[in-house]
Amino acid sequence: MNTAISLGTLRLKNPVLVASGTFGYAEEFKNLIKVERLGALVTKTITLCPRQGNLPPRIAETPSGMLNSIGLENKGLDNFIKEKLPHLKKLDTPIVVSIAGESLNEYAELAKKLSLKGISALELNLSCPNIKAAKIKNQRGTLISQDASATYKVIKAVRRSTKKTIIAKLTPNVGDISLIARAAEDAGADSISLVNTFLAMSIDIKSKKPKLANITGGLSGPAIKPIALRMVWEVARAVKIPVVGCGGIMTASDAIEFIIAGARAVQIGTANFVNPKAATDIILGIKDYMRINKITNINKLIGSLKV
Amino acid sequence: MTSKIYQKNATIIDNFRINGGYYKLILATPEIADRIIPGQFVHIRINDKTDPLLRRPFSVHRVIKNKGKFNKGQIEILYGIVGRGTEILSKVSPKKKLDILGPLGNGFKIGSEYSTHILIAGGMGVAPLMFLAERLSKAKAKNPKQKIVVLIGAQTKRKIFCEKEFKKLGCDIRISTDDGSNGFKGRVTSQLTQILPLFKNQASMIYACGPEAMHRALALIARQNNIRAQISLETYMACGFGVCMGCTTNTSGGYKLVCKDGPVFDANDIVWPQN
Structure with a gap:
């Protein structure tokens, strides 16, 4: 049975990745699961300078989902290279580093400085709802990947700075996702991952206060899966580069839906919080499905939707 | 680690x-x-x-x-x-x-160098303190001079738990209720202020678990009386093991995770949110 797939120059032994921000830098998971079984792991997003993140409360549970507004808390690039990367390199699974910049130059600088041995690819976080694209395009309150030309410019700048595989992670908070996806492809992205979280909110009716200090946050979990699936299907039809599907995947059958819809790989996110074994269970489940359905090569399953 | x-x-x-x-x-x-x-x-x-x-x-x-x-x-x-x-x-x-x-997470640090251990439970906060009292009483068996004082506060008599169990462990137990239906009438922290002079000349350590208002009041009392206090915080969590960064609390050393750096913190380190 062949479960290997490729994204750009990156070869993965199976199509299951863990999503940025849901797996830390793998340290905590090392004693819970066999990390080397993963297709690849995507780190928590790194920014050039350390970020304190948003005020608490930062999370709230919603029906079959959760809201978060962490605000990209991380210790910055230098700390990552010094403290986290040496441990990550020892893992026998490809490492994808997620990056976010506050300007074009920052994205380019991060990409250049992370063109290191042991890093397999870069995922551009173009979609975190909590960082403003204001400095890139003189707009307030928009995200980079809500704007096709800003998306194009950032990816182009990163493309010039690195030979690594580039995965562009898009926000679903747009009218026409295909438009943004095509801009990413035109700028030289090797792959597109979607969706990041949906901008959402929740209110405590007793205190009349929002449940998040940031008022709004990103919705993830099973609640968003059908919408994410629809968007992945749209993007897979709109671009030639491989699509990595993400959004509320809890089980192997969820993952298989995304693959049938056209995703070459999938990312497991919120499920990692609920069940640390989710990703490795999903890998086993996909293999079971292939065995039962006599599919010898995963590539035969990708985009096999019958319409 | x-x-x-x-x-x-x-x-x-x-x-x-x-x-x-x-x-x-x-x-x-x-x-x-x-x-x-x-x-x-x-x-x-x-x-x-x-x-x-x-x-x-x-x-x-x-x-x-x-x-x-x-x-x-x-x-x-x-x-x-x-x-x-x-x-x-x-x-x-x-x-x-x-x-x-x-x-x-990180539990309570048992200060064996302290002669008096003061446990303060507000409502359901009694939950982890029973386990702590059991461990403290084992340490006490080796060093009989140690004293374990337990203050339990609740809204009313019906919501007081573990009184007998704490007694069985040889703890000196004080009850307070908001409605006065059992023991001292008032907050557990008011009772603490009242009895603190008894332990003035002894090396004491406070261990507490309860609602935020109790922790706040306690942090102040501990600071004023120059006593170390450990408090166990409660908050919403997603992963519980330090990955999602959702359960942040503000401390004098910056943001810390309740799940991984806590849930037990030194009361003096917590920066309480402004209401």
Whole structure:
């Protein structure tokens, strides 16, 4: 049975990745699961300078989902290279580093400085709802990947700075996702991952206060899966580069839906919080499905939707 | 340092209602029972559905150590119904299994150099302090000069737990209720202020668990009286093991995670939110 797939120059032994921000830098998971079984792991997003993140409360549970507004808390690039990367390199699974910049130059600088041995690819976080694209395009309150030309410019700048595989992670908070996806492809992205979280909110009716200090946050979990699936299907039809599907995947059958819809790989996110074994269970489940359905090569399953 | 975390399907030995609308859950989980320390917690998946989605954190009330084949290690959890998760949990029947993660977080540091240990429980906060008192009383057996004082505060008499159990361990116990139906009438922190002069010349350490208002008041009293106090915080959590960064609390050393850096903190380090 062949479960290997490729994204750009990156070869993965199976199509299951863990999503940025849901797996830390793998340290905590090392004693819970066999990390080397993963297709690849995507780190928590790194920014050039350390970020304190948003005020608490930062999370709230919603029906079959959760809201978060962490605000990209991380210790910055230098700390990552010094403290986290040496441990990550020892893992026998490809490492994808997620990056976010506050300007074009920052994205380019991060990409250049992370063109290191042991890093397999870069995922551009173009979609975190909590960082403003204001400095890139003189707009307030928009995200980079809500704007096709800003998306194009950032990816182009990163493309010039690195030979690594580039995965562009898009926000679903747009009218026409295909438009943004095509801009990413035109700028030289090797792959597109979607969706990041949906901008959402929740209110405590007793205190009349929002449940998040940031008022709004990103919705993830099973609640968003059908919408994410629809968007992945749209993007897979709109671009030639491989699509990595993400959004509320809890089980192997969820993952298989995304693959049938056209995703070459999938990312497991919120499920990692609920069940640390989710990703490795999903890998086993996909293999079971292939065995039962006599599919010898995963590539035969990708985009096999019958319409 | 990350120590070993176990994810286990623990059999429910019992899950029953006690007085005051509270419940006791007993789980067979030898790996966790053998390793967990007072103040650490376990993260329980209430059911295998996606709603409620997240696990629920519980401190451990008591531990029965693993004693071989027929006497497997168990943990006891004392909980109240505070939302949908605990409501569903209260209806889960014995012999079923629950997916449990633990031991998680940093527990209370037992200060063996202190001669007086003052435990302060507000409402359900008594849960982890029983486990702590058991460990303290073991230390006391070796050093009989040590004193364990327990202050339990609750709204009313019906919601006072473990009085007998603490007494059995040789603790000096003081009760306070908001309505005066048992013991001192008023807040547990007011009673603390009242009795503190008794321990003025002794090296004392405070260990506390309760609602935020109690922790705030306590932090102030501890600072004014120059006594060290450890408090166990409670907050919403997603992962429970330091990955999601959701359960942040503000401290003098910057943001810390309740799940991984806590849940037990030095009261002096917490920067309380402005209301």
